Amino acid sequence: MIATDPSEKLSLYRRIREGDLVIVYERHDSMKAVKVAEGSVLQNRFGVFKHSDWIGKPFGSKVFSNKNGFVYLLAPTPELWTLVLSHRTQILYIADISFVIMYLEIVPGCIVLESGTGSGSLTTSLARAVAPTGHVYTFDFHEQRAVSARVDFEKTGLSRLVTVGVRDIQGEGFPDEFIGRVDSVFLDLPQPWLAIPSAGKMLKPDGALCSFSPCIEQVQRSCETLKTKFTDIRTFEVLLRTYEVKEVRETSCQGDEGGSFKSPPRKKRQHSTEKGNVVEASGPGKIMAKPCGEARGHTGYLTFARLKCLPLKDNQVCSLRSA
Template identity: 45%
Template structure:
């Protein structure tokens, strides 16, 4: 239950993050576990720095330094960011740089209702839950039955079942639940063909309007999604790519030559070849290489119902005046 609320003490049943020399491990705090024979034995977790008897963590403070047989580490409170770095990779993971931008672009606040298609490993879902709690809700769907079932179990084990509904469903073929029509403040799609999900997103978003976001690795997917959004009355369509770049700050010593002799018209003394002093500077340098491409985020706004028809009519008039119409190549 350690994901539900921040607390000081570790309790049995919690999920904790074990920090060992820049490596992170997710660990379930249980006194005993079953071995391959089905027998209950003491839970001993093996690490690169030796064995850890898990029962010794019960009652300890989060952030505590723990002793191992060959070293030591720290036990940390789990967060969506740390969970993303340690969770089992059932699908491609969306990491913190993209997640933070998604939460910002969807305009989420506590109390919002979010619909997500493509649960995957649940990395983004954990962050969505934290943003809309305590009165909001996340509805997440995955077409893979086994992944959907594992995600349901994880949300329950983490104490988040009250804030999320995870279901097995092929959204592109069946759409979202009819009960969700007109109830969502925002919709997020992480699907192979997000443009096919745009009509279902339109049906799910509230009459007052809302936000849309999709994650796609290929620009061809982005093109077709943008055309579908435009066709269904979405506005403010924008595509962006999030690349994280860290500036390395260091101190460098630079040799300085004394050039005071240049103030004189002539100088009998020859110029010294060696620098006469040194000066230290704090400098920042960009990395030699940037992180690779992850995916494109396409975001859009769906205006209120009373504006949608008017906006679509205005767009048609503009297209008629210009004599041009945007088309998409079906072979892309």
């Protein structure tokens, strides 16, 4: 969770207050963001949960409903917010986001430019990376998306660290006020090669740029543009394979050689439709892991580059700014 005051330390253990945004964890594939309000309730399949019972509890608490069902109240970290936010556009997920922050060398105090904002998934993590003294300036050409993003950043307490602007970066470039002041630039645009010259002017000497593209043809054209003023150009495809871990029972089939692992049977004895075999539970539960069928992995290609430095003369600072 992001602190809204620079003097406030980041903590996941402070107690929930009225007006806080809480991630309600029902199960691993079911979470929702809820704003805490005295007198309000949350209703789901587990029963009715009173918000008044949440106030004063630390984040991470397990709370019970009127039917003795339960949920967990989690802090709205960037990782969890990425999983519950409204998808106004295609978003980047955790694997790509972490890779971007590492390769762009984003640390507290950095100034970062982003275009376009979209659903704000990456922006949320960028803001945490630059906190408490840095800032993220993000732009989207679509005014309503920008308005929705501002509302989300208010909810998550990031408005102090993020400024959302409405601007066509492909057509107009970044505002001149950022020339030579920016540590990193991130582009998520249909035609990123149109914005690369402007991005080069914004970056400090040796600054880094990343362009996200879903198609390899976009990558190829972007690299052609990058090679004029950038070096160390690299493209990555980040693949993530998630595994599901659960307990299963060791079972054996009469009439078959050996045994096989199946999910725990509801009864000790089950009749199989194949060859009339009978399956019996013959051992204790074991922990098994298998790949998830719907793992969120590849979303596109990430191209990174670093701004070249012009040869230095006596008492001259390395710069690529336009004369």
